Amino acid sequence: MISLYWNFRVRLAWGLVLLAVVAFAVMAPGFLSVSNVHALVQSFAALGVLAVGLSLTMIAGEFDLSIAGVVPLTALITIAVGQSTSLVVGVVLGLLVALAFGLLNGWLTARFSIPALAVTVGTMVLTTGLGHAVAGGEVVTLTDFGIGLSLDAPVAGILSIHSIVELGLVVAAVFVMARTWTGLTIYSVGSDPARSAASGLSVSRAMVTVFVASALFAGVAGALQGISLAAATPGADLDTVLQAATAVIVGGVALSGGKGKVLGAIAGAALLSVVGNGLSLIGTPTAVVQLANAAILLVVVVTDGTLTRLVRRGAENAATTLVPAPAATTPQGGSS
């Protein structure tokens, strides 16, 4: 019952993923075909890497809006520099800029105790502006899009270099958050920064770590997307951030910090990708897709609320009945 409290949300999300997979496997012929699974993994990895990056900041009790600007900015730098010099230099430069913004976000948030949402509204506008500056009003393309094609070419049927890199980052994040001291400090700081500081943990280090990670994940996603599309467009990509945030919350990571698992965020991303892929395979009209998505989200939040309360009550009961319930012969009161 009690360990359920910690894990049921992750299980709920994965349960829904499984349900969706089974449903589409029945409804949509070709859903489980190797090439469709490849397409599915491609979109899952792209969403997953952003969702996981974002989940780190959310576990730390903050939110990184700036990835809406960092993703296109990294893509633009990668492609613009890649076109004029070499792609490697482009990627490196793009990632360095992303990291710089991660550092800036983390440092400002921690140093001045400002909600990161406010900080990253600023850096989002800033990165979007830089994106436009890099583009300089021109269309930014990579004439040789062969590299992009090989990046996305199937590896072992369902994977690709593109998705392997992204999934690698995802796995690393799962490990760090579940098994390392850094992960534990991030949880702790997210749960209560003042108490964490009182226990001698460095709040600033945790903040910088999560924002650098988030920017790095966004940067990698942006650079890879740029290469694979052989083009990049300036402008803030808020829709993507919103989708990533939805995935994270559906997976049980709370915006209040300190709660949830990276595995849950991954499940959220998987759920959104599977449903998106399945519905479009069936040929569902967009309006219906939207309504179906809404229905799933509502099911998740409503079940979640109810289950959380039930399980929590169970945990409280278990915790308070350290002293076992009375034996059959109940002593009677009333002396005096």
Added chain:
Amino acid sequence: MEETPRTLLAVSGVGKRFGGVQALDDVSIEFRAGEVHALLGENGAGKSTLVKIIAGVLEQDTGSVDSVGGATGDADDIAMVFQECSLIPTLSVRDNLVLALHRGGAILRRSTLEAAMRSALSRAGLDGLDLDVPVEVLPLAQQQLLEIARGLAADSRTLILDEPTATLSDVEIAKVHEVVRSLRDSGHAIVYITHRLAEVFALSDRITVMRSGRVVSSGRTSEFAMDSLVADMLGPEHRIPAPGAAPVGGGPAPDGPRLIVEGASIEHRLHGVSFEAPAGEVTAVFGQIGSGADDLVRALAGLVPLSSGIVRLGERTLTGFDRAGSQRHRVAYVSADRVVEGVFLTGDVVRNISSGALRRVSRGGVIRAAAERVLARDTATRVAFDPDRIHTQIGQLSGGNQQKIAIARALATEPVMLVLSEPTRGVDIGARAEIYAALRDLAATGVVVVVYSSDIVEIRELADRVLTLFRGCQVGDHRVDDTDDARILADILHGAAA
């Protein structure tokens, strides 16, 4: 006999300012190995500020903290048990202990630490606690014990305990004392802050009394007597007020509704408790952790639903009301968990006090600011809080003063019944007497007062009557002046009602 133990930690000339408040002023103290050093003083004297500086949580403005004989540096060799809980709420018990136990290395090996965790828990009296339960669902007293376990787990040479026993009942306190003594005997230095003066003489080797941020006296425990200690703490111009009005049995019972509880039960926690409490009396509910005593008062306040049973207040049936409903029927509640439920930490005193009494200070749904201020001043005075500080943010007050505001919040609603849980947690002896007087005065005006307390001294001073619980069952119902401590303790320890 007269050899002075080695000094482990020396505080010299430490000063600290918070805005307009000089919290510490030129404080110098030495803490020695193998000694329990009690740090005493009224609320806001600067005790917590001092130990936070020692532990490195706060930075001093002036002066220095030196770890004298220590091979290692400062903060690493000092473990601290905070006054306000410092456990990380959403983390499990296990991870909270890992935070204290971890010794370098990037990868966590939770399983190898398991033995150390278990031993720390068991030393703090928490055998059998589920390691995977999130700390936030634990009852307050268990959190306090866990806090201590965390301090013990680190096994540092200096251990600072800031009011570790404020929410614990005597049984648990005894357990804590046992641990503290054994640590002292093995050569640790222990800094012990408490407002329970009885503890001081039972446990400490040395006492330092602080007032207004300064050290006023310091010496071996044997050099102090209870009277002088109190005088040192409160200063020459203060005296402990006389007990409040309406002593038991004296005078006619005031008018007011009677509280009638019949067969109150909560699944797994409380089994068929029945009693009556007349207006004008203070009824105490007493029991160990898990006895259901605190659940009972929470149920009376409408915070936990009863699974069966009836609660009536005069003509009205309160059963089935939630907190908002019972508040509307003028049942006020003071929570033991000050930080979480007791006060709005980021609000000022005025807003805190008026929060439950907005109807009284508003007309047509519009708040009258002047009325609100008057209410705040008046109520602050009733709990002995300086009415000139009503615009202060609660988070800047000392723990004891925060507790006074928590009580003021309830008083401001002009309740018919007042339910309190650990009403003087962390309140100094002077203010405590004033709060008792205020509560007794309130009772004298015809209010039913029900209090859950884990402090037998408090029950003696405050209550007319004590109801004892053991494992969810009512085992005794005594007039306070008709019984003795041994009897009450026997009740709650064994359920052995004679």
Added chain:
Amino acid sequence: MTAELGSPPTADTRTAPTRTPSTISRLRHALTDGAVIIRLVTVLIFVVASIAVPQFATGENFQTLLQSVALIGIAAVGLSLITIVGRLFSLSVSATIAISAILFAATLRWGPWTALLVSALFGLLSGAVQGVLVGRWRTDPIVTTIAFAAIMLGLGQLFTEGRNIRGDGDATVFGSTVLGIPGQVFAFLLATVVAWWLHRYTVRGRVLSLIGLNEKAALVSGLRSWPIVVLAFGVAGLFAGVAGGLLGAQSGQGNLGLGAAFGFDAITAVVVGGVSVKGGRGSPFDAAVGALLVGLLGNVLILAGLSYETQLIVKGVLVLGAVVLAGATALDPTTRRGGR
């Protein structure tokens, strides 16, 4: 009643000298409030722009500026209630605005005021339903409002098939001026003043803040959160509905893409204005100032003749600067992080 307690308070007596807060200490206190800093920054930019940017300080430009922030401001002021009651944000503001604009256009043949009423009621209803879910069923506000945005847009698409809906009537009445103030700007001022007054002076406004500050402590005082959450979402929806109606009135048309950027702009206004995302602190007025500040920056930077990318870069730096300044000066020991 408290005879023995008449004695002077025993504790913390050393603070006695600060009897009544002096003007200076009040000023110092004000300067530790992030929202006040933002107001000062706004005024400062205003003054600097008036001196340094040639076309800025003209009546027409002020009108232009106010009109460009009016609708966003209305939405932001409503949204701030949700933030203050501790439920973060609504992400369905854009969708509410789009559907309200469509409804406005669709019902314009019954007269502009009826149409505006329909838009407003739609917003109120949609907000209140979300409020019931978030408040009563304790669902996550972000996911709930994302879901509702999808429902509104999905249904909207089924009904309009993605087409533009053209109003059959005259909506110019909302383009006219009230007391010399353009209609939309008047609506913005009215919305701000009403929301600010309700928040500052009424019982419900106070309860809103208290619940945002600490829901558990509010419950101990007998304050139920869900009715207030429903209220906050309802009013936020109402304001978004009005903004949508007025937007529809501008062109007498509505479509699903109308006002798409408003939702995010409103969130920006709330955050930049200094309303705490943790709940309880800040007021609808701050959100209005936030909207004004962001609009002001946009206006000044264009007038200063900067290219689009430079505008964005400078705007980003200035927003960041304002936010950091507000955060750095705000001395809030209870929310301040220790950190070593």
Added chain:
Amino acid sequence: AEPTAVGTAAGDDVRGKRVALLTVAQSCDYCALHTQQFRAVADAAGLDLQVIVNDFDAGEQAQQINQVIVTKPDAAVVWPADAAAIMPSLARLRAAGIPVIVTNAFPQSDDDSYWATYTGPDDVENGAQAARAMVEGLKERGKPLKGDVVVLIGVPGTPGTINRYEGFTRALAQLAPDIEVVGRQPGNWDQTEATSAAATLFTQFGGPDLIGMYSQADNMLAGAVLAAQRAGIDPKSLMLVGHNCSIEAYDALASGDQYATVLQSPIDDGDAAAKAVITLLRGQPQPKNVFIANPIITRDTVSRCDAAVGK
């Protein structure tokens, strides 16, 4: 609108062939009409049509194309969400042996072997038409070909925006060298954003020298009309030229606030794409580029837009 001749007469030769239409936002009027017309023609020809929509998101469209490749349709019709980023996807479609019709946005590539046929507007030419409309209007009103012009552009850095702007400025420089484009601001194809952008443009350049404005879309121009009125400028005193002849222009042209627009009919656009795919499936030859008509529309010729605005 009525589906026109092509499909109906030709019998069942393409009936049941599977075609995927990868289009962009459903919540834009133009896109919706485009899809509507495409569907009408495709249905009449008995095609098995699958419509896949994204929200102008190039990344998502790339994923969608991956998926389409899985279903192996007989042909794909692609409206690029991003005319540059579409190239790898087109390459992938070619590698999978799926023939492609590109509609609406001309891919940003010199190698046109990746698609069978492009149908849709010629944006450079569209911009030039707008310049011609402006010059003609000035002549008609008897004004000198001299003064300042401002431009409301779509999303900066995207081909449609760049090409229309390029066509406009180039043609204007040729036709009326004394007219200067003094400022431009992005309205991001959004009416409300365009309103603010236009308002500041008027504040900045709204002097006696300002003679006209070109807006790359009519809905943005509707915002500009509003901004002009608010700024106390009579829209009729300016030469306002828009684009598309969408419903907003219909009203503004009638009232005289807007002088002209360049017709780009979503019906023609969708129609051309559908016919091209049918021709393709039949294996018949057709031109590499099919540009849709882009006549200048003024108050007198506004009825030509009836179909385009769904009247």
